[in-house]
Amino acid sequence: MTQPPPPPNQPPQQGGFGPPQDQPPQQPGQPPAAAPAPQAPQDTPPAPQTPPDLQKASQPGYGYPQQAPQTPPPPPGYGYPQGPPAPQAGQTPPPGYGYPGQQPNPYAQPNAYGQPNAYGQQPTAYGQPGYGYPGQPTMPMQPQAGPPGSGGGKSNTSLVIIVSALVAIALIAAGGFWYASSSGDDGKNKKHETASSSGGTAGTGGANGGTTGGKENVPADTASKLLFQVPLPKANDTVVTSGSWLTDKVYAKTGIAEIVGYDPDKGSKLWTIKLAGPVCAVTDHVTEDDRTAIVYQPKMPAKSSSAGCTQVAAIDLAAGKKLWSKPVNSGDYPINFENVTVAQHTVAVGSTNGGAAFDIDSGKPLWKPKQTDSCYDAGYGGGAKLVALRKCGEYDNRQLHVQNIDPKSGKVISEYKMSAGIEYASIVSTDPLVVAADVGDSAGDGSGISDYFSIDNKTGKLRTRISAPGDSYGGRCDGISRIEFCKQIVVGNDKLYVPTEEHDGTGDYSKTNEIVAFDLGTGKQTGQRADAGDGYTISPLRMDGGNLIAYKRPPYDKGGQIVSIAGGSFKETKLLQNPATEKERDAETSMLPDYAEIRYSEGHLYMSAVFAHKSDSTYGKEYLVVAFGAGG
Template identity: 60%
Template sequence: MTQPPPPPPPHQPPQGGGFGPPQDQPPQQQPPQQQPPQQPGPGFGAPQTPAQPPAHPPQAPQGMPPAAPPPQPGFGHPQSPPPGYGYPGQQPNPYTQPQNQPQNPYGQPPGYGYPQPGMHPHPHPTGPNGGGRKSNTTLAVIVAAVVVIALVVGGVWYSQSGDAGGKEDTATSSGGTGGGDDDGTGGGGSVPAGTEKVPADASSNVLFQVPSPKVEDDTTVVVSGSWLTDKAYVKSGVAEIVGYDPDKGTELWTIPLPGPVCQASKHVTDNLTAVAFEPAMPTKAKPSNGCTQIAALDLDAGKKLWTKTAEVGGQPIRFDNITVSGGTVAAGGSSGGAAFDLETGKPLWLPKANEDCRDSGYAGGEKLVAVRRCGTYDSPQLHIQTIDPQSGKVNSEYKLAEGVDYASVVSTQPLVVAAEVGESKDAVGITDVFSIDNATGKLRIRISVPGDQFEARCSGVTRIESCTGVVVGNDRLYVETKEHAGGGEYGRTNEIVAFDLATGKQTGQRADAGDRYTITPLRMDGGNIIAYKRPPYDKGGQIVSIDGGTFKETKLLENPSVKTVRDVETRMSPQYAEILYAQGHLYMSSVYASELGNPDDKRYLVIAFGTNG
């Protein structure tokens, strides 16, 4: 545990080895890393708005390889910012757009994974006063043009209208005929209150920092897993679980393990959770010993309750994911899944050898959902099953179309599943989201979330519930949009938009990040969305609460803008870090420990913030 390092003296190179944000004084313009192909300009008379620099430079996540250069806008896309991804608001006036803006002053490429989406204009068919006198011919031409543009817009920005349930060319479903768990309101009912208190002073200070653990040269070790209880902030280290005082950061207890944690449940029941870990430490000769061990943890007492393994065909199962639902621990992998009682470790069900179908993973929380893989490796079919946590009995089932290789569970109640149908564009394993009735297994609606418009990401290949940039609440899907040009001179920004899980249509709600910030939904707080605003290079990050009804944003926390603190915070990218917030406390932690990169680059496992009010 250390405190933030002091600011470097003048003219001293900053820490970070190139990973940190731009300096307070921008460096000289650097030649671009890759010259994009020349794009055709917009139509005659449209402003030639140059591309905008990112709100913050790309941050290489700790232990992760650098990203490929982002794709450029497609042919014919005007180089001007979209007005909020389908949100019906005021459209920009093409004759008042600033021209001759300077190019990227920092010589940085766009942010990680962010393309530069173009905008399809929405011209108004009438004059500024609601309709001047025009000839019939002129008016007909304008109306026809608007209809054509509206159709184009409908195919690009408004393609998320959703498919009604039961399209047999997409998927089939089986189950009862009841109405399910949903009230049919489509998210239009009253929004439950949240529990997060608004502080008198949202400005924060650094509570503590934990240095990144030492590992062997040229190795990367998984340190995923972080939890927060009333008594402790708990974080996985290298072959250990450590409990820290939530305010001071002093170590309260340590649970040693024989090998590193490879999977961790994000769900907690009565301060109990579970992890999967290796039976021994990796070496250069044997970089992995298999994720074969499962343990239940008491996060308040700092105790390991039990350790279990499972076998199929006489071989230990290597688990790819683990979750908790109620009093059950469920873990799955390519050889099948197993479940244990959370308190005692008693086996509840185990996989059978030579099955044509195997549980590849589980999602927990309010319900227990299995992603079951059937068929051949080259032509699988995925079954999404809501199961009884104690017996493993299937209560309902929905079958995705053949050829969908992997799926992730965004929410188990209501049941929302993300999958890649065909080939995704820019997203990680997502093209579509399926809203499914838990009780009947029938498809409610299918929503398109193309990767060139939305930043939702899932690692459905192995981790069943590892989606970022998307949360579910109020029978709605809240999705982070792609970063795009903002309203400032150099600003870039994004939004969170909402889809109705009953109709698949956008609700018209939109939460703006603000110029030079990007916003990511973290979780629900009753009917409100808790979101993190990733800051520009000269600001601190923010936590906001977004009212689920009005979408009004309330600031709950704002971090210091001191550069040495920003350098640590901006490395904790929401896509590659664990971010927990509760009652004025923000904890950001890495999921990898590595010696790769600059040896002088100081890295941290955890940074914790607390509000002053």
């Protein structure tokens, strides 16, 4: 694929933090120069001389044939309607109808010269936007139906790949990048829970299919109704709106240069926190007293310029106020932070200039960027524990150190060193500690994941490595800068829960998939599998004690579902059934699980967009938030 010209060179930060600034950054999609080739699957332990995190683990099947070619990844949803109009009575739905990826993203405007847009956004130094931003995935055309008796085109599908134009979304300003982070789960079981696509709590599944610790009860009436919708805010260009939190009393959502708290049932505004500039990065983690953290710009950016992502702030979701806000300087210049997380009562932020931490209540600095032998804290994973991803070495010969650290002092408790050649990794969960990486750029699907690494938090030793080929398993991470950003991956019960890739269902043109579980001690599949059902695709959301909460994206003529999956038996229990009427269905299916933020608790489902953009009436009314509630 031809890459657009790189953005102009940016001035380095003053102060000497981070790696040398004159090194050309590596382009994603190109394997690291020093990375060893992935090894073939092995049934016996690998030779001692091969580093364990570069050994290719065996690839167990997950319950269906893999001979059929895989459909390329869909275009990003981020709150935009993706499906065509519903078929008229008596018409046969077109091939693949009701699934993402059927029309080009109308908002992905090419920028052949890499120039920034009105919000100061421009392509990243790596040559393309990070995962989850418009214009990145490839776009499949609809498959052609095969002749009678051929299975509706299942074996004779012809796909033509249209490479979407890269859109200038990431922000580069004085060596910093603009990304929006969304991962992790602190595992709180509250009336309304801050749910997440990754980093679930380590609940325990009961014996013989029982569960323990689950707080989600089946509503008296699982049929839901549309509670409220929040229109997409007006913008002159594409701007990040990542960030949504659900507590006992409020559903909070990021807008443009603001965070708004809504009544969970009515959708009326309870409070608004005005910010000087747009939000750059967020975390899903929330303290037990409903406090979280963000990174935002100190002012609204002007056209072709950027204000930088320099302000770190703590937000009180219960009171609806900003507790404190401050920058961190490197010499005379503020550092642009690319990611943020919360662990216990510590706010930690990371960047290519190193990491810093603050007390979430007072804003007291706990540590500032520290550099030793060209090493720096690129980012952190939060929740029950605080884990740093420390990068050492040059761009094309990086070594990643995964460090379990004390949240108050930053002191290293344990450390696992990944083999040289693994340039990027993501922290999926901190307790148990699980890291995802694309080893040797072998995933091949842009997911950022070829393997998971289960690490002992106390000793820093590798427990096991789990191979997850991109053509077999779903889930995505962006380890380039958003260290904690993973979607549709959950850790709990000392297991890793991941979706399989979509495959043909039993009906004509239908698709489906499953959720499977891997043991984090052995690396083997447990044999547990939750089927989405014909026409549905299932995505894990979070843990509920020993149970797994999942969302089922529906076919074209039905509403979606929320289900609870028992930790022991994997029995599915329906918690919520969304309406199949056209208005509600169109609103729901505009939010793709790969990109939209999905929160569920006690019969309440909230789906929200992670981008706002210049409106275009051609594509109908668009929403920032769509909320459903049981008892419809």
